[in-house]
Amino acid sequence: MWGGPALTLALIALWVASGWWSVGWTSRNGVFFGAGVGLIAFGISFRSPTPIDRIGFSTFEHSQYTLFWWDPLFGNPDPQEAVTLIPLWIPTLCVFTVTTIAWRLNILARQRERIARLNLCPACGYCRAGISGDAKCPECGETHLST
Ligand SMILES: [Zn+2]
Helix, strand or coil: CCHHHHHHHHHHHHHHHCCCEEEEEECCCCEEEEEECCEEEEEEECCCCCCCCEEEEEECCCCCCCCCCCCCCCCCCCCCEEEEEEECHHHHHHHHHHHHHHHHHHHHHHHHHHHHHHCECCCCCCECCCCCCCCCCCCCCCCCCCC
16 A cells, blocks of 8 residues: 555655666676666676676766756667666656556545445435435435445
8 A cells, every 4th residue: 555655755766866876786797787867777788897796876977966858878879888778757657657546546445435334325425324225315316326
C-alpha cells in the first residue's frame, strides 16, 4: 500500500538529487551502471579498463545544476562506450502512474464495500436501512441496486 508512494518519492528524490550528484558502479571489465544529471546509465566502456571493481560517488564535471530531459548522446553516440541512457523521469512517471491507479482502484473498492456494508444507495448515498432491496430509493429513485 505504501510501497508505491515510497518508491515514487524515492525516485523523485533521486531524480532531483541527480542534478547535483552522480553515483555509479564500474566493474573491471568496463560494465557500468549509474545515475546522474537526470539520467540512469548502463552499458560497457571500451576505454582503458578500470583496475578494480569500484563504486563511485562524485560530482560531474559541470559546476551548476544540470538535468537532462532526454538522452544527450541520442543520434551522436560516444564511440568509446556502448551506453544506454534512460531519463529518470520516465521510470518515475511510470511508478507514479501505476501507484495512482492502484490507489484509485483501492479507494473505489473501499467505497463499494462501504456502500454494501451500510446498505446505502449506490447512486446518492441515502441510507436504505429498513427498505427492501428491490424498492426504489426514496431519495433519488435509483432502482439498479448493486446487491
Ligand atoms: Zn438514492
